[in-house]
Amino acid sequence: MRAKYVLSEVVTGLWRNVTMTIAMMITMAVSLTMLGASMLVYKQVDRMQSFFYGKVEVSIFLKTDVTEAQRTSLQSDLKGDPLVQNVIYESRDTAWQRFKTQFKDAPDLVNATKPDSLPESFRVKLKNPEKFQAIYNKYNNRDGISEIVDQRKLLAKIFGIFNSMQNVALIVSIIQGVAALLLVANMIQIAAYSKRREVAVMKLVGASNWFIQAPFVLEAVFAGLVGAVLAFAALFVAKTFFLEGALKSLQTVFPPIPTGDVLLMLPILAGIGAAVNAIAGWITLRFYVRV
Amino acid sequence: MIQLEQVTKTYPKASRPSLDDVSVSIDKGDFVFFIGPSGSGKSTIIKLLLHEITPNSGKVYVNERDVTTMRSWKIPTFRRSIGCVFQDFRLLPNRTAYENVAFALEVIGKSKGVARRVVPEVLELVGLGGKEHRYPHELSGGEQQRVAVARAFVNRPLILLADEPTGNLDPDTSIEIMRLLDRINRTGTTVVMVTHDSNIVNQMRRRVVEIESGRIVRDQPRGVYG
Numbered sequence: 003m004r005a006k007y008v009l010s011e012v013v014t015g016l017w018r019n020v021t022m023t024i025a026m027m028i029t030m031a032v033s034l035t036m037l038g039a040s041m042l043v044y045k046q047v048d049r050m051q052s053f054f055y056g057k058v059e060v061s062i063f064l065k066t067d068v069t070e071a072q073r074t075s076l077q078s079d080l081k082g083d084p085l086v087q088n089v090i091y092e093s094r095d096t097a098w099q100r101f102k103t104q105f106k107d108a109p110d111l112v113n114a115t116k117p118d119s120l121p122e123s124f125r126v127k128l129k130n131p132e133k134f135q136a137i138y139n140k141y142n143n144r145d146g147i148s149e150i151v152d153q154r155k156l157l158a159k160i161f162g163i164f165n166s167m168q169n170v171a172l173i174v175s176i177i178q179g180v181a182a183l184l185l186v187a188n189m190i191q192i193a194a195y196s197k198r199r200e201v202a203v204m205k206l207v208g209a210s211n212w213f214i215q216a217p218f219v220l221e222a223v224f225a226g227l228v229g230a231v232l233a234f235a236a237l238f239v240a241k242t243f244f245l246e247g248a249l250k251s252l253q254t255v256f257p258p259i260p261t262g263d264v265l266l267m268l269p270i271l272a273g274i275g276a277a278v279n280a281i282a283g284w285i286t287l288r289f290y291v292r293v
Numbered sequence: 294m295i296q297l298e299q300v301t302k303t304y305p306k307a308s309r310p311s312l313d314d315v316s317v318s319i320d321k322g323d324f325v326f327f328i329g330p331s332g333s334g335k336s337t338i339i340k341l342l343l344h345e346i347t348p349n350s351g352k353v354y355v356n357e358r359d360v361t362t363m364r365s366w367k368i369p370t371f372r373r374s375i376g377c378v379f380q381d382f383r384l385l386p387n388r389t390a391y392e393n394v395a396f397a398l399e400v401i402g403k404s405k406g407v408a409r410r411v412v413p414e415v416l417e418l419v420g421l422g423g424k425e426h427r428y429p430h431e432l433s434g435g436e437q438q439r440v441a442v443a444r445a446f447v448n449r450p451l452i453l454l455a456d457e458p459t460g461n462l463d464p465d466t467s468i469e470i471m472r473l474l475d476r477i478n479r480t481g482t483t484v485v486m487v488t489h490d491s492n493i494v495n496q497m498r499r500r501v502v503e504i505e506s507g508r509i510v511r512d513q514p515r516g517v518y519g
Contacts (some may be wrong), residue, residue, distance in 0.1 A: 057463035115446060199385055200396075206343075206383070207448065208372035 004213065008061050011217035014223060015193050017260055022192060023225055026185040030229025033182050034275055035236045036175035038267040043168040043235065046259055047161055053257065054157050061151045062124040062141065072146035073122075080126055083140075085133050088260040090125040094118055121148060179278070182229070185277050186222045193218055194291040219283045226279030230272040294483050295319040295342065295452065300351030300478050302337055311337040312348070313507035319485065320453075324478045327487045328518060329504040335487040338504075339456045342485070343375065344368050356451055373401055376445030376453045376482075380460035382437045384429045390416060390440045391425040397444045411447060419443045419473055435466035439473065446477055453477060455486040459493060467493055492517035 016023045062080075064073065080089045092100075097120040105111050128137065134152040142150060194201065241264050244249050296318045303310040311334040319325050327335045340346045342351050344360050353360040356374055363371060384393050385410035394415060395408040403411075416425055419439040429437050438458060445453055455474060472491055478484045488494065494501060494517060501516030502509060511519065 207397040
């Protein structure tokens with residue numbers, strides 16, 4: 003009976019301030035979407051790092067006037083180097099073929115480039131990708147080498163972009179979160195005001211504090227849960243229609259986010275939304291409205 | 294049953310205390326009027342007994358329990374042993390007489406079945422048989438106060454506090470409410486009533502405690518308004 007009473011109070015409470023309830027659900031949803039996006043990007047960057055760093059190579063570009071002897075000795079030294087896992091030689095011709103396929107959408111660029119303007123190179127895979135500096139110091143002064151490039155540095159830039167995206171999402175999430183909390187406080191104040199007579203009678207006849215407070219707190223929790231479901235839906239839609247629809251071509255750089263990750267966001271966001279709203283609601287009641 | 298020991302209460306920002314070193318003792322089954330002019334501190338006593346406020350010094354005992362040191366989470370259970378009626382009735386306008394009384398039971402965890410059994414009984418007792426399903430705005434002032442009395446009494450409290458219960462009623466209706474309170478008193482319930490209705494005090498001839506400027510100036514069994 004008491005559970006039924008509390009539930010019906012929650013429903014009437016939400017209906018009474020329906021515009022307020024919607025505003026708070028939307029704000030909550032935006033906040034949680036941003037939080038979820040931030041968490042997904044974080045996990046994704048983690049995954050991409052291990053994925054790309056596993057493949058990452060050191061490129062040793064050779065001068066155009068490199069001699070046959072310099073090339074062979076370099077190749078055999080690299081093969082015998084304890085730091086090196088394997089070495090692939092890329093001739094000018096292979097480099098040209100790769101260039102042509104990579105930029106097949108930009109024929110002007112391909113036409114303007116001569117086949118022999120691309121340097122030949124060694125693609126060196128290190129046993130430990132962190133050891134770039136050692137390789138660099140070892141081979142930098144040798145004849146016939148024009149440049150030694152660590153691809154990790156290029157990746158670091160890309161991951162830097164992802165990290166700042168994640169930070170922006172997190173900041174938006176926090177700002178919206180604060181707005182959502184203020185709306186929770188406001189919603190509870192309005193609810194407490196419109197039920198002030200009932201609350202006064204309940205206190206007078208000795209209804210327990212939790213019984214008086216539960217409907218208010220549950221209203222906030224319910225709004226938080228709806229916000230979380232909306233946020234989850236937004237993330238799911240973004241994944242299926244945006245990342246895997248319109249931006250499908252990006253998947254070579256940005257591997258698809260596993261559905262499991264997105265599904266995991268539902269319980270996480272629901273938990274956070276419900277807990278945060280419950281605490282905010284309870285604090286409002288306890289110290290602000292003094293119900 | 295009720296005991297105030299050297300109670301002093303000064304509200305924040307007030308220039309003088311509402312109650313100044315007040316000691317009074319009320320036995321089980323007593324019927325006591327607290328009288329005095331507005332602002333004399335009568336209503337402060339009710340608030341102290343309900344633990345709505347705490348005194349600055351002194352002790353308040355209700356049902357042999359020290360209210361002043363009571364933990365806040367124990368207050369709800371404590372209040373279930375006290376019924377309370379006010380000048381402004383404090384009924385819920387969107388509930389019928391029956392629902393108003395049943396509400397008081399349901400919010401302290403009594404089942405609907407208990408309410409169905411007890412509420413008509415108590416409404417009959419206060420003389421509202423047949424008007425269970427009227428809303429407060431469909432009832433006269435006296436009838437509304439009867440609903441309030443029914444709500445206060447439905448839980449069979451040991452103490453009934455009444456803060457100017459006849460303040461909004463005409464003299465005839467006031468007498469009827471007093472008869473009702475007297476009947477409740479005869480069931481063994483201690484009744485504490487704050488009033489400045491001299492007619493009623495003079496007719497009832499019960500114990501009178503007069504307060505002036507926060508001090509007890511008279512405590513007389515079978516007293517008159519004076």
